Amino acid sequence: xxxxxxxxxxxxxxxxxxxxxxxxxxxxxxxxxxxxxxxxxxxxxxxxxxxxxxxxxxxxxxxxxxxxxxxxxxxxxxxxxxxxxxxxxxxxxxxxxxxxxxxxxxxxxxxxxxx
Amino acid sequence: xxxxxxxxxxxxxxxxxxxxxxxxxxxxxxxxxxxxxxxxxxxxxxxxxxxxxxxxxxxxxxxxxxxxxxxxxxxxxxxxxxxxxxxxxxxxxxxxxxxxxxxxxxxxxxxxxxxxxxxxxxxxxxxxxxxxxxxxxxxxxxxxxxxxxxxxxxxxxxxxxxxxxxxxxxxxxxxxxxxxxxxxxxxxxxxxxxxxxxxxxxxxxxxxxxxxxxxxxxxxxxxxxxxxxxxxxxxxxxxxxxxxxxxxxxxxxxxxxxxxxxxxxxxxxxxxxxxxxxxxxxxxxxxxxxxxxxxxxxxxxxxxxxxxxxxxxxxxxxxxxxxxxxxxxxxxxxxxxxxxxxxxxxxxxxxxxxxxxxxxxxxxxxxxxxxxxxxxxxxxxxxxxxxxxxxx
Numbered sequence: 001x002x003x004x005x006x007x008x009x010x011x012x013x014x015x016x017x018x019x020x021x022x023x024x025x026x027x028x029x030x031x032x033x034x035x036x037x038x039x040x041x042x043x044x045x046x047x048x049x050x051x052x053x054x055x056x057x058x059x060x061x062x063x064x065x066x067x068x069x070x071x072x073x074x075x076x077x078x079x080x081x082x083x084x085x086x087x088x089x090x091x092x093x094x095x096x097x098x099x100x101x102x103x104x105x106x107x108x109x110x111x112x113x114x115x
Numbered sequence: 116x117x118x119x120x121x122x123x124x125x126x127x128x129x130x131x132x133x134x135x136x137x138x139x140x141x142x143x144x145x146x147x148x149x150x151x152x153x154x155x156x157x158x159x160x161x162x163x164x165x166x167x168x169x170x171x172x173x174x175x176x177x178x179x180x181x182x183x184x185x186x187x188x189x190x191x192x193x194x195x196x197x198x199x200x201x202x203x204x205x206x207x208x209x210x211x212x213x214x215x216x217x218x219x220x221x222x223x224x225x226x227x228x229x230x231x232x233x234x235x236x237x238x239x240x241x242x243x244x245x246x247x248x249x250x251x252x253x254x255x256x257x258x259x260x261x262x263x264x265x266x267x268x269x270x271x272x273x274x275x276x277x278x279x280x281x282x283x284x285x286x287x288x289x290x291x292x293x294x295x296x297x298x299x300x301x302x303x304x305x306x307x308x309x310x311x312x313x314x315x316x317x318x319x320x321x322x323x324x325x326x327x328x329x330x331x332x333x334x335x336x337x338x339x340x341x342x343x344x345x346x347x348x349x350x351x352x353x354x355x356x357x358x359x360x361x362x363x364x365x366x367x368x369x370x371x372x373x374x375x376x377x378x379x380x381x382x383x384x385x386x387x388x389x390x391x392x393x394x395x396x397x398x399x400x401x402x403x404x405x406x407x408x409x410x411x412x413x414x415x416x417x418x419x420x421x422x423x424x425x426x427x428x429x430x431x432x433x434x435x436x437x438x439x440x441x442x443x444x445x446x447x448x449x450x451x452x453x454x455x456x457x458x459x460x461x462x463x464x465x466x467x468x469x470x471x472x473x474x475x476x477x478x479x480x481x482x483x484x485x486x487x488x489x490x491x492x493x494x495x496x497x498x499x500x501x502x503x504x505x506x507x
Contacts, residue, residue, distance in 0.1 A: 022317055025371075029371075054495075055314075055316035055317060055373075055375075056316055056317045056371075058316070059316050059317075059366065059371035059372065059373055059419070060371060062366075062371065062373075062419050062420075063366075063368055063369075063371040066368055067368070089412075089413055090394060090396065090412075090413040091375065091394035091413060091414075091415065091416050091419070092394070092413055092414060092415045092423075095415075096419075096420060
């Protein structure tokens, strides 16, 4: 899976593209582990280019969050499409992840006091 | 190695034979293409050295025939020719020759060309050997998987069975041999039946292993809770049961395998059901003479979140009413245009089956799903588990 990354101040934005499934799950996890190793703990995952997420893909998102939370960081999410959002809500991932309507709001959320 | 020498010139045949015999090869002779083919059919030959121009069937035609035949191993062909132009050589190669030697030939050159041929033949034999071992391994794996699939199916309840005033029926279509989906029900005491349908993330063997284990754990959890001290019922509530599973099966960070499930307890005397929806699609409650109701709006899956809490949902199954549990393999099942079957289509289909028997409803859903998919290959495991309270 192709994952574009961009550093905006203290925040790293990852943009996975296409199908987030069993195969892509590992790419995303590895990418996030790399970020953690480079000291990038504030991540935004831009889901606007993700067409579909299956159960393994959902698992990988939570695995990524675990990795980053261990380092005291967080993953914020932006741009989930309707079909993906329905699945997020079914398995209550919107209670685990903070989801934003714009990439700038997601990035700015890391500047909020206490975060 | 056995070499067949094909030449209409007897002196040439004998000359080549004596050269090759001197090199330690076993040599057979033929005087034209037709004779050569009949030798090839009788004998195991690995390498052919053939003259180009011969009566009856020339070297090129012989090459073509060899390539279109199905001799057991690869036959390496060297064409002997007085022609030495590029165009002629291309023609020979196109006909299927592997190499050529210009006449008059040098003994050493002939030896080297044959050695090159031997190298190719050895590679070819290695490959064939590896292929054979691979296909043996594959067929063993396949047999193992078929056996596992049978065991998994045997663990499911009997289809269309009537028990304690309730009818149970189901659909189960794994997308590979074995599935991460499973379901079952169990009578735990005189008053209660527990039931579940679960869907392990991913599919195939990895998911099936966890689903086997979960079935076993769930059974012992239900039964040990059901008959505590003094045969007093200590049946765990659905929330307690799912919390316990969530405690025991937290996903490992690397593998990140979790599952979604519906777990319910039903009172068989009055049809009251309490259930937990742990990330599983909402069950469809088919009321008598009313609109179908989707029960619940979601919930945490089991194993993803150690602090997950679960909510109990309640309903009462009146005589003649049904509740349908299913995996997202059904609602997400895409047709040739990539369109999903959808919850709406499933609910509509279930509603239309109100007057018919549970069996014919189940058959209709399966038939519709197969037609929708247009193939026997599923992207995800398909399962549906239905309960109907009989009219007494």
